[in-house]
Amino acid sequence: MSAAAERLIEIDAIMLEVGRSARAAAKTLALAARPAKDEALKAAARRLFATERQILTANEADLAAARASGVAASFLDRLTLTPARIKGMADGLEAVAALPDPVGETTAAWTRPNGLAIERVRTPLGVIGVIYESRPNVTADAGALCLKAGNAAILRGGTDSFRSSATIQSALAFGLAEAGLPEDAVQLVPTRDRAAVGSMLAGLDGNIDVIVPRGGKGLVARVQAEARVPVFAHLDGNNHVFVAAGADLAMARSILMNAKMRRTGVCGAAETLLVDRAVAASHLSALVTDLLDAGCVVRGDAETRLVDPRVTPATDEDWRTEFLDAIIAVRVVDGLEGALAHIDAYGSHHTDAIVTADEAEAARFLAEVDSAIVLHNASTQFADGGEFGFGAEIGIATGRLHARGPVGLEQLTTFNYRVRGTGQTRP
C-alpha cells in the first residue's frame, strides 16, 4: 500500500473516532437541562480570560507561520487575536448563554377526536460539523451555538489557525467539564491533514447530521459538491435592490447606499440595482451619482451609461456576479415584471429588496421573489440573524430544506412528536 493510501486510512480512523465520541456526547447533551449548558458557556467565557496568555502565544505562533508562508494582509487580520477579540469571543459565549433554550419547546399541540394528545417538541439535531477558514473566533461562536441547541460539534478550522483554535476549544472543553457535561461535545479536528475534511463530508459513518461551511465561495462550493450529508449554506448572495415605479427617491437613495456601501464584503450586500423604466428619468441619475461619488464602480446597461460617463458597460456576467466589493451592476427594467424576470434569471435566492410606496406592487414582489429573505423598503444588509432577533447565527442558508435564511439556534434543532393516550388502539 502506498504511503498516501495509508495516510488516508489513518485519517479516516482518527475521524471516525471523533465522530463516534461526538455522537456519544450528543446523546448526553440532548438531555442536558438549560442551566448546565449555560454554565458550560459561562465557564468557557471565564476560561478564555484566564488563559488569554496561552491563547495569544498560540496565535503568535500561527501568525508567524502564516507570515512566513506569505499570505495576504486580510488573511493575517482575520487570523489575528487580540485581548479585545478574546473579550469579544467571551462576550459572545455569555450572549448565547442568555438566549432562550430552544430544546423542549412545544411548537404545536393538538388533540385528536379519539383523545390522543399530540405535541410537536423541539429536540437537538445531533452532531453538527462546522468547516471554516482561518478565523479562530469561529471556534467559539460556532461551538457555543451548537452546544446551546443541545448538539455536539465537530469543528474543523483552517490549518493556519490550528494552534489558536485548539486553545479556544480547550476553553470550551473546560467549560463543559465544569458543568458536568462531556468534553467531547465540542471537538476540534485533531489533525491539520486536509483529508479530514473529506472524511467529514462523507459523514463519519452516520455520525454527522449536518455540515455548516463558513467561509469563501471555494470552501462552500467544495462542501456542497462533495458532502454526503445535508449542508446549511449559501454559495452566493447576489442580491438585488429594485427601485420600483412607486419609489420615493429619498428613501431609495438611502436604502441603496446602505445596501451597497455599508459593508461591501457581507453576504447581504446589494450587487445589482434594478430601476423601473417609469422612474428612470427622475430617479436613475441621483441613485447612480450617489454610488459613483461614494467610490463605487458602476457597470450599467445602455440607459444607465447615459447618466454618467464614469459608468462602464455591464456584461451578462455582471448580472450573475456577487462582487463583494464596491462594484454594482445597474439595469433599467420594464416594471415589476421586468424586475421579477431579471431576479428569477440571475438571482441567487438569498436576499432581495423592493423600494416602493405602492403596497400592491410590494405585496407582489414579496410573494413572487423566491428568495430566503425578501424586503420592502429596507436595506438588504438586514440579512443577518442578529438583525432578525435570533441572537446569533451560524450562517445564512439558501437551501430550501430545514433551514432557510439566517441559521440560528432554532434551525439547529429538529423535533419529534410526543403522543399521550389512555389506552387507544387503532381500529
Added chain:
Amino acid sequence: MSAAAERLIEIDAIMLEVGRSARAAAKTLALAARPAKDEALKAAARRLFATERQILTANEADLAAARASGVAASFLDRLTLTPARIKGMADGLEAVAALPDPVGETTAAWTRPNGLAIERVRTPLGVIGVIYESRPNVTADAGALCLKAGNAAILRGGTDSFRSSATIQSALAFGLAEAGLPEDAVQLVPTRDRAAVGSMLAGLDGNIDVIVPRGGKGLVARVQAEARVPVFAHLDGNNHVFVAAGADLAMARSILMNAKMRRTGVCGAAETLLVDRAVAASHLSALVTDLLDAGCVVRGDAETRLVDPRVTPATDEDWRTEFLDAIIAVRVVDGLEGALAHIDAYGSHHTDAIVTADEAEAARFLAEVDSAIVLHNASTQFADGGEFGFGAEIGIATGRLHARGPVGLEQLTTFNYRVRGTGQTRP
C-alpha cells in the same frame, strides 16, 4: 461509444427535459391560488371516473405482462385496479382538495425594535421526485399532495405499472389543464428504463429539490445511498412497545395486540416487546400467550421462553429486525433504563411506545427516546399522517432534517422571510 453509453446519455437528456419543464411548471404552481389547485384536483377526480374504461384496459395489459413474467400474487394484488380502487383514488383527490392550503400561511411574525416587521411564510418546496413500486394508485395520491402544496411532481412508478400509471397521470394533467395550470406540474417519467431513476437520484441538474421513495426496503436503501438530493424516507420501522413497571395489564394486552397484529405489514407495526423485570411475573405470560394464540411467532430471551414452549430463542439479529409479519421479539429488561438502552442500541428512530400509569416514567420515555414518534399508552399503529390529522401523507420520515414523522402537506413546503420596513437602513 457503446450502445449502453449512448442509451444512458439519451435517458439523461430525456430526464433533464423532464426536470426543466417541472421546474418551469413549479414556478407557476407556486403562485397558484387555492381555488385553481383544488379545481385541478376535482377535475382530475372526475376524469378518473370518465376514463375508467381506459384505465382498466391499461391495467389489464400491465397485469397480463406481469403474470407472464411470473410475479408473486401479492405483487399482482398491489398492481390491480378495480372500479372500487379507482373510486378510492378519486375520493383521495377530493379529500386533498378539501384540505387547507399550507402555502402562504404565516407561521411566525414579529416586529424588531427598529420597526422592521418580519413574517415567516410557507412557500412550496419546488420540484418533488417520487420513486415508487408497481402500485398505480400512488400516482394519484403522491401527485395530489405535491400539487396541493404548490409543488411540481416527477413521478417514477414501477415499470410493471407503467401503462396504468400513465392513464392516471393523464387524468391529473387533464385536471391541471382544466384549472388553467401547467400540465407539466405532474409528470410521469416517460420511459421504463431503470437508468431514469439514476438520473433522478443525481438531481436532474438542480431541478429536483427532494426525493420521496415509496416502497420496500431495497428501494429506499438504494435511494438513500445514491441520492445527491435530500430524501424524505424511513428505512426501517423497528418499533418497540415497552410494558413498564407501572403498566396496567389489561391496557398493555390491548395495546400490544393492536400494535403487533392489527396490520403486520405497516411501518408502524410493533416488532419488539420489552417488559420491565418488575412486572414480568405478573404480565409477561398473558402478553406472550395473547400473541401466540393469535398466531404470532414469538422469539424470546431466556425468561420469555420459560413462559411457553412455543416461544423460540431470539438472536441479536431479531432485536434489529423489522419483521413486517406476524413475528415479534420479546425481551425482559431492567426497568426504564434497560428499555432506553435497548431502544437506543437496536431501534430505528421511527415509533416507540410505553405503557405505564406512572407519569414520571412516561415523561422520561417521551423525552429520552430519540424517535420521530413516541407514544404513551397508545398503539404504535397510530404512526400515520391520517391518524395525526394531517389529512394525507406521502410517507413517514426518520431523517432529522426538515421532515420527521408523517410527511403531510406542511412538510412538502419550505418558507421564506418577508420583511416590511419604512426606509430602515442598517447602522
